[in-house]
Amino acid sequence: MTQQEAHSTPELEWIQMKKDFDTERANEETAKEKFIRKFKANPLVPIGCLATAGALSFGLYSFKQGERKMSQMMMRVRILAQGLTVGALIVGVAATFGTDQLKKDSSK
Structure with missing residues (x-):
């Protein structure tokens, strides 16, 4: 493994982790939706x-x-x-x- 490949791998992992985290946050409910759900409960x-x-x-x-x-x-x-x-x-x-x-x- 060359020195350039060693430096690019952690960076790519960080980018992938950020994309995964953003995808998970997109599925979260808003404060209004949460209030309505809890009010109904x-x-x-x-x-x-x-x-x-x-x-x-x-x-x-x-x-x-x-x-x-x-x-x-x-x-x-x-x-x-x-x-x-x-x-x-x-x-x-x-x-x-x-x-x-x-x-x-x-x-x-």
Whole structure:
């Protein structure tokens, strides 16, 4: 093997690796597609996040306006919404885990 061939081989391998990596990345889903897929799998989590953010926002607005009673109530609603969101997340993860296990068991 000549000196020129020794230098060109690693370079060609690097180019091929880069092409392979770019091909793999082209098949990845976009952020929007991933969000839609995950929303369809467990729609309660993003809905719960929106409810939590809404209760927090309205509670802070009420606090700014001096409506202490409404502010306190909205903070309690926020805690409830957060708890339900975490519960939905746990149930979704458990359901996904169970579905993955069934797929593995049926493929054997």
